Amino acid sequence: xxxxxxxxxxxxxxxxxxxxxxxxxxxxxxxxxxxxxxxxxxxxxxxxxxxxxxxxxxxxxxxxxxxxxxxxxxxxxxxxxxxxxxxxxxxxxxxxxxxxxxxxxxxxxxxxxxxxxxxxxxxxxxxxxxxxxxxxxxxxxxxxxxxxxxxxxxxxxxxxxxxxxxxxxxxxxxxxxxxxxxxxxxxxxx
Numbered sequence: 001x002x003x004x005x006x007x008x009x010x011x012x013x014x015x016x017x018x019x020x021x022x023x024x025x026x027x028x029x030x031x032x033x034x035x036x037x038x039x040x041x042x043x044x045x046x047x048x049x050x051x052x053x054x055x056x057x058x059x060x061x062x063x064x065x066x067x068x069x070x071x072x073x074x075x076x077x078x079x080x081x082x083x084x085x086x087x088x089x090x091x092x093x094x095x096x097x098x099x100x101x102x103x104x105x106x107x108x109x110x111x112x113x114x115x116x117x118x119x120x121x122x123x124x125x126x127x128x129x130x131x132x133x134x135x136x137x138x139x140x141x142x143x144x145x146x147x148x149x150x151x152x153x154x155x156x157x158x159x160x161x162x163x164x165x166x167x168x169x170x171x172x173x174x175x176x177x178x179x180x181x182x183x184x185x186x187x188x189x190x
Contacts, residue, residue: 002060004035006084033060039070051103052079074161080134087132087158087166096122097131097168128171130155135167139183147185149175157185164188 005013010030017028035058037049042057049055054075075081082088082098096119100106106119122128137160147155147167155169157180167185178185 002031002033004058004060009084009090012090031060034062035059036061037070037072038068051081051105054079055081071161073159077134077159077161077164077166080132080166082132082166083159087168094122095119096128099132130168130170132158132166133169134188135165135169135178135185136163136188137165137180137183137185138163139181141181141183145180145183147178147180149173149178154178157183 014028037056037058039056043059046057046059049058076083080099088098095106141157145157146153147157152173154173155167158166174187
């Protein structure tokens with residue numbers, strides 16, 4: 001079984017998984033394989049990216065020479081697909097606020113998993129009050145800029161591609177027009 005994970009998260013993830021291995025005869029170790037991804041016809045052994053069809057395919061092996069350039073950030077922004085260590089912060093980001101239910105990252109029929117109770121309560125007993133959304137943006141604002149609605153903090157700006165960006169917003173504070181630095185933002189629910 002392979003676990004496809006950001007390189008910087010590999011060591012802490014291995015330590016965490018080792019805690020749950022208990023006495024099972026299981027070896028958990030890095031492989032040295034790299035993720036290879038692309039659009040179009042997949043090579044043998046590649047699998048579709050489960051998050052969204054527009055994310056193409058993923059394969060694992062020795063790094064290949066670069067193929068055609070793909071603007072992965074534009075695809076991620078278009079479909080509000082968070083990236084590890086960008087919009088997904090370990091021990092801070094809640095799965096449902098990051099849209100994992102929409103991206104096939106949460107199974108509500110599966111048995112036990114760490115965080116299941118909190119995730120299930122958020123899904124079935126409450127309405128999300130904050131989360132990742134796509135916004136339209138005009139003007140300059142760097143990654144991480146605080147978003148203001150009037151004079152109240154309403155969120156944070158993340159990945160930007162052209163006139164759109166992924167933002168984390170408090171839905172109760174998000175106004176029709178918001179500001180992040182010199183930029184004007186509007187929620188893009190289309």
